[in-house]
Amino acid sequence: MLKLIKNGTIVTATDIYKAEILIEDEKISAIGTNLPAHGAEIVDAKGCYVFPGGIDPHTHLDMPFGGTITKDDFESGTIAAAFGGTTTVIDFCLTNKGIPLSQSIQTWHDKAKDKAVIDYGFHLMIGEMNNDVLKQLDGVINGEGITSFKVFMAYKNVLQADDETLFRTLIAAKELGALVMVHGENGDVIDYLTKKALEDGNTDPIYHALTRPPEVEGEATGRAATLTGLAGSQLYVVHVSCAEAVKKITEARNKGFNVWGETCPQYLVLDQTYLEKPNFEGAKYVWSPPLREKWNQDVLWNALKTGQLQTIGSDQCSFDFKGQKELGRGDFTKIPNGGPMIEDRLSILFSEGVKKGRITLNQFVDITSTRIAKLFGLFPKKGTITVGADADLVIFDPNVQRTLSVEAHHMAVDYSAFEGMAVTGEPISVLVRGEFVVHNKKFVGTPGSGQYLKRAKYGMLRSSDQDERQTI
Numbered sequence: 483m484l485k486l487i488k489n490g491t492i493v494t495a496t497d498i499y500k501a502e503i504l505i506e507d508e509k510i511s512a513i514g515t516n517l518p519a520h521g522a523e524i525v526d527a528k529g530c531y532v533f534p535g536g537i538d539p540h541t542h543l544d545m546p547f548g549g550t551i552t553k554d555d556f557e558s559g560t561i562a563a564a565f566g567g568t569t570t571v572i573d574f575c576l577t578n579k580g581i582p583l584s585q586s587i588q589t590w591h592d593k594a595k596d597k598a599v600i601d602y603g604f605h606l607m608i609g610e611m612n613n614d615v616l617k618q619l620d621g622v623i624n625g626e627g628i629t630s631f632k633v634f635m636a637y638k639n640v641l642q643a644d645d646e647t648l649f650r651t652l653i654a655a656k657e658l659g660a661l662v663m664v665h666g667e668n669g670d671v672i673d674y675l676t677k678k679a680l681e682d683g684n685t686d687p688i689y690h691a692l693t694r695p696p697e698v699e700g701e702a703t704g705r706a707a708t709l710t711g712l713a714g715s716q717l718y719v720v721h722v723s724c725a726e727a728v729k730k731i732t733e734a735r736n737k738g739f740n741v742w743g744e745t746c747p748q749y750l751v752l753d754q755t756y757l758e759k760p761n762f763e764g765a766k767y768v769w770s771p772p773l774r775e776k777w778n779q780d781v782l783w784n785a786l787k788t789g790q791l792q793t794i795g796s797d798q799c800s801f802d803f804k805g806q807k808e809l810g811r812g813d814f815t816k817i818p819n820g821g822p823m824i825e826d827r828l829s830i831l832f833s834e835g836v837k838k839g840r841i842t843l844n845q846f847v848d849i850t851s852t853r854i855a856k857l858f859g860l861f862p863k864k865g866t867i868t869v870g871a872d873a874d875l876v877i878f879d880p881n882v883q884r885t886l887s888v889e890a891h892h893m894a895v896d897y898s899a900f901e902g903m904a905v906t907g908e909p910i911s912v913l914v915r916g917e918f919v920v921h922n923k924k925f926v927g928t929p930g931s932g933q934y935l936k937r938a939k940y941g942m943l944r945s946s947d948q949d950e951r952q953t954i
């Protein structure tokens with residue numbers, strides 16, 4: 483079925499212009515003015531921007547963590563993502579030591595395949611590195627098209643890997659063409675500080691933040707960056723929350739190291755005082771790294787503006803307040819770490835970023851979509867509006883005023899991290915490969931219609947699942 487999007491303003495990472503978009507067989511087949519309709523369904527985007535679909539490089543859907551399992555799975559999570567203007571997620575596939583990687587990947591395929599309403603890929607957690615794991619990586623990259631690995635430097639005795647594992651993963655990634663992602667916090671120091679806090683009777687949610695000071699994020703980020711330079715490899719630091727970590731990334735980049743950084747909407751608009759909310763409500767804001775003193779927000783916005791940080795991920799990892807976050811009443815270390823952000827990523831960046839003059843409209847597209855597609859081997863199939871690209875499009879009204887709230891959102895979780903926040907701008911309709919998933923603010927998608935994405939190696943282009951081409 484043909485569709486013709488008319489009267490909208492197309493925005494890419496580089497251009498802003500008025501034109502029509504013709505969609506045919508899942509792809510953009512023409513862009514121009516006065517395009518022949520050929521019986522196409524006409525989609526009126528008057529007064530709206532047309533963005534490439536958002537790509538969320540950092541989600542945890544249907545993930546066991548903290549003695550429970552995230553509330554949003556691949557169905558509710560991707561529906562919420564679509565309402566927020568995201569058409570692709572890259573979720574973290576957890577692994578267990580000694581278990582074949584293919585088994586863990588299959589578990590993640592099973593979680594996603596009948597549920598996702600938008601397209602999806604996986605990053606693979608590396609918890610140990612040895613010859614047996616090394617042998618399996620060729621299949622992971624060339625078979626599964628998983629071209630990014632995640633190493634946790636925190637969560638001691640749970641997910642944390644040691645420095646040898648990180649270093650060997652960096653070396654392997656360089657040889658194989660993968661991007662290494664790190665959760666940059668010093669897990670050993672955090673482990674000591676949390677034990678000490680509990681011994682001293684400090685059990686409230688605020689101690690989650692006080693036992694993970696910015697220095698432990700800066701130290702781990704700097705260590706990972708140094709090891710990346712030594713290995714001549716490539717690194718992507720997830721969920722950067724503070725000035726200390728931005729500084730380490732900037733220093734590494736200034737030395738010419740291939741180091742990239744992501745921040746998240748929560749660090750841009752919320753601060754550490756949220757963990758002090760009474761009646762244990764601070765638990766709603768417990769995630770890692772923690773929220774920081776407010777002044778860090780200016781540093782993060784400036785880093786996005788100047789390119790010291792390049793992307794924004796949601797770090798969606800949602801737990802209900804009732805029954806899940808409450809597991810940590812009387813012991814903050816038992817509060818499941820994570821929050822619900824998948825739906826609000828674009829809206830917050832647009833409203834607080836573009837509307838307030840902190841970033842440009844083109845930067846907004848680059849930060850939420852294009853750069854992510856390039857770093858994670860999806861460009862130009864995803865991440866831009868061009869002939870031949872997947873017709874993943876967001877029709878976005880830049881003038882709607884609304885309030886973020888648990889009643890208005892579509893995540894399965896029982897609270898909003900951004901409750902009461904006024905934002906300007908809203909995705910009105912969202913298409914994935916030419917089909918509406920959200921149409922005039924109503925969900926019209928189908929669970930299971932989302933496709934698994936095999937991604938190109940680091941620095942390579944991807945036009946289809948089969949096609950990997952020249953270095954960007």
Ligand SMILES: NC(=O)NCCC(=O)O
Pocket residue numbers: 542665721768769770771797799819820821
């Ligand atoms: N961020 C968080 O607290 N939970 C999700 C897991 C992670 O990204 O560290």
Ligand SMILES: [Zn+2]
Pocket residue numbers: 665720721770771
């Ligand atoms: Zn993390």
Ligand SMILES: [Zn+2]
Pocket residue numbers: 540541542797798799
């Ligand atoms: Zn995460």
